[in-house]
Amino acid sequence: MAEEPLVRWDWIGRNWPEILELVADNVVMALVPVVVGLLVALPLGLAGARWRWFYQPAVGVMNVVYSLPSLAVFIVLIPITGLATRTTVMVPLVFYAMAVLIPAVVDGLASVPDHVRQSAVAMGFTPLRRLLAVELPIAVPVVLAGLRVATVSSVSLVSVGALVGRGGLGYLFIDGWQRQFPTPIVVGIVLVVLLAGAADLLLVLAQRWLTPWASARTAARSGRRGAA
């Protein structure tokens, strides 16, 4: 073990096509559930914000789902969706994303100040236009904060799927462990973290682009503080 270096760079050089394939697999299996989760969470979150009686039980169910261990769900899904398939790994990830995103959508809509909503009504906005043009844009920061958590954990959770035969970069952990060879494991960890970081960065940029008024406000505030 003493002579074995932590990273053998030549192994990376020889195997990069396979590594890239695993990266692509990891990206697909992590992001599809988040997108699906968001598409489901938006209407459910809207319903939750409108009707409180719907929100409490929905959050209760989602909390229960969230606490189910991913490996346990993979196992139970195998007879239905098959061993080592993408579906087996992605189905639980959709539910984890929903568990984070539904409360985020509800909290985001709750963060719309009442006077803003009333102004929109007074200006003659129809409920639909008020939702699209006023409430959703104001909810963006809170929803995106949830989306960032969901995306980062999704990227990292995919690797557990390696234990049931399909885990994107997680394959490198299994491979390295079975051969008692650290290089693939290190490569896998670094790539998962980089991938999650890149996705997180993109979402931060998206937030800047979607909420231009937020950065203007921060600049104004820090300017005021500087003057004082």
Added chain:
Amino acid sequence: MNWLIEFFGDPASWSGPDGIPVRFAEHLEFAGLSLLLAMLVAVPLGLWIGHTGRGALLVVLSANAARALPTLGLLVLIVLLMGVGTIAPVLIPLVALAVPPILVNTYEGVRGVDPDLRDAAYGMGLRGGQVLGRVLVPVALPLILLGLRTAAIQVVATATVAAYVGLGGLGRYIIDGLATQRYPLAVGGAVLVALLALTVQGLFGLLQRVLVSPGVSGRQKIR
């Protein structure tokens, strides 16, 4: 359902070194120790940065980065480098998993306390430490507990992977069941872990009711 009866109905599942009580105790040992260690690190640190505002950006950024660390990868790497003599190799990745939610929620909880409340406490003559202990912590407690609950659930769920590197815990059934194609074993293990996670979730709900002051949780009406 038949699988569950086959696993839970077999008396052999309940006794010996591979029996449910032993595996359950091992699982609780991994999860409990990691959570305790993570709490000892993350709660004081979170309170401190929330209270002083120092180093907040750095801590939040690194906590978010730590969220991305794949536990399985960390576990196999550490075991490969350190061996499996003790349970330390399992604890390191689990602590790394548990620290971010506790730290971020504690920090956010303390930082989110109404500044007027903080000022009022100072105005009443409390010193920094007293403000933290008597005002900030009780008000931030729901969020701190939420962080602990998230961490506890993740640790209980993830402690299953310890079995992959040859250690015990409830993950043993899942990994062995998969490896030897004994599906009832794997499903039985999965159900046990899920039940444990749900129990932890319920316990934290109770803890929240008991610990959080009625004035903070809004259960007491202010007239």
